Amino acid sequence: MELFWMEHKKLWRKRIVKISVLLCFVYTVIFGGILSFQWFGFGSSDDYTSAFGNNFDGYTVIRDSQQYSLSFGGELTDETLQQLVSDYQRMESAGMDRELENTDWQTVNSWLGMLYPELRDPGNYKTMICYVDPSRLTGFYERRQQAIDEFLEVSGQTGAEKEYLHQMERKVEKPFRYTWVEGWSQLLGSMVADMGAVMALFLAVILSPLFAGEWHDNTSALVLSTRNGWGRVAFAKILTGLAFTVELFALLAVSSIVAQLFFMGTAGWDMPIQNIKPIAVAPMNMLQAEIYEYAFALFGAIGFAGIVMLISAAVKNNVPALLLSLAVVYGPMMFSGYLPYGLQRALDLIPLVGSSTDIFRTNTFHILGRFIWSPNLLITVPVLIGILCMPLAVKGWSRRMKA
Structure with a gap:
């Protein structure tokens, strides 16, 4: 334990670590959270002098939008949809531009385009x-079921796979709970979902020198001469890398949740994710989806940390260790779109390469004759990869130290 605390303090004393953590916090929490809520994500959009075209009044807009949504009864029915559309059209015809920003018009418009395509002009x-006639907006749930079936057919998901997905969908409670959706849509679609990709950059910068830095700093011989030797030192480094990963995640997650609670409160946590994407089949509400996305970021970060430490132990130079670590995540992100679909799905299992927004999709893996919903593997396989890499990092470093 003494070695662990020594390695842990040594890591945190580095200037590059402090700068990286600060930049990661500023990007994720300040820009991606607080300023997004207050300014360029939800601020009213009539300030043409702003670089983002938004006023610095997101808190007021969010609270007004939540209050406005309460006037529709809390459940999404045909009548609710008709009221949402007719009320929007009334405000638009009256030139009530400020009030229009409190409506869920983007979400409602996406429902219309997906479920009522024949009404498009x-x-x-x-x-x-x-312009759509509100009186023609009937059969919301029947149309949703039809849209799901058509999507699965087009995607080639038939037979047993289709039945597997239908079994999931039947667990979705109907009618849907309804309050203001747009805030949760942005929160789950980008704010939380992008955390893992951002963490990957800074984890690579910070952890890639963990082992390779001993060669770079010419301290490898000193490690061999200590009474602890390479074995305990290597184990302490692994624990340090793991602890730092959890600490960085906790800093970002706790700060982001505090900002979320301040701006949005807890309103809408019990809405189903189908309010964001009607053809989603997962029986999850917004809170469950957010928990999943944070778990995805944490487990993916742990898995990625294991890979970075393995690379660091295998390479004697900080720069190649950093470049290889970055290539593990950002390489597949850049090129997976050009690869066969099956290979794309396999690459998604690499830590932080896949997306937590798979909870809105119908992707599955077919393993040993059984279908598995992809989000279940996207949070388990990456962390297992990282755990497997950690003892390999110790062994790899020991061989180099003995050579």
Whole structure:
């Protein structure tokens, strides 16, 4: 334990670590959280002097939007949808631009485009919510079921796979709970979902010199001459890398959740994720989805940390260790779109390469004759990869130290 604390303090004393943690915090929490809520994500959009075209009044807009949504009864039915559309059209015709920003028009418009495509007017430049006849918006849940079936058919998901997904979908409670959706849509679609990709960059910068730095700093011989030897030192380094990963995640996650609670409160946590994407089949509410996305980021970060430490132990130079670590995540992200679909799905199992937003999709893996919903593997396989890499890092470093 003494060695662990020594390695832990040595890591945190490095200037590059402090700068990296600060930059990661600023990007994820300040820009991706606080300023996104207050300014360029939810601020009212009539300030043309702003670089983002938004006023610095996101808190007020969010609270007004939540309050406005409460007037629709809390459940999403055909009547609710008709009221949402007719109320939007009423405010638009009256020129109530400020009040329009409190509506869920983007979400509602996406529902209309997905479930009522025959009502689209190709010759009308306006969005559907502006001109569609509210009285024709009936059969919401029947149309949703039809849209799911059509999507699965087009995706080639038939037979046993289709039945597996239908079994999941039947667990979704109906009618859906409804409050303001747009905030949760942005939160789950980008704010939390992007955390893992950001962490990968800074974890690579910080952890890639963990072992390789001993060669770079010419301290490898000193490690061999200590009474602890390479074995205990290597184990202490692994624990240090793991602890730092958890600490960085905790700093970002706790700060982001505090910002979220301040701006959004807890309103809407019990809405199903189908309010964001109607053809999603997972029986999850917003809170469960957020917990999953944070778990995805944590387990993926642990898995990635294991890979970075393995690379660091195998390479004697900080720069190649950093470049290889970055290539593990960002390489597949860049090129997976050009690869066969099956290979894309396999690459998604690499820590932090896949996306936590798979909870909105119908992707599955077919393993040993059974279908497994992809999000279940996307949080288990990456952390197992990282755990497997850690003892390999110790062995790899020991061989180099003995050579």
